[in-house]
Amino acid sequence: MAREAPSPLSRRERQIMDVIYRLGQATAQEVLANLADPPSYSSVRALLRVLEEKGHVRHRADGPRYLYAPTVPREKARASALKQLVRTFFDDSPPDAVAALLDLSGNDLSVTELDQLQSLIDRARKEGR
DSSP states (O other), X not given: OOOOOOOOOXXXXXXXXXXXXHHSSBOHHHHHHTSSSOOOHHHHHHXXXXXXXXXXXXXXXXXTEEEEEESSOHHHHHHXXXXXXXXXXXXXXXXXXXXXXXXXXXXXXXXXXXXXXXXXXXXXXXXXO
């Protein structure tokens, strides 16, 4: 049976997932210590339970504490979030999303980064995407 994709995240849930991805696994206390403008400890615990119910994290007991780890590799979660972002804010148009990213970067892109982008475009053309 195919597993359903985890449901979308709130802003605070994304912040918590960022901490867990960065650390690989984390306790509620470690999450709390790594959040900017953190909520209460009990709020972090509640949000971790919600993230588990949504299928984004799983926990294992480590003595008296729980260690939380992501259920999906960061790259897969990143791709899923990006697809949702492009669908929601750019009418499912990758060129519009790329144009917005380029506008945000202004003239901050180096020659190397521009070459990398050109290489990705060339490869996509070659592969017929």
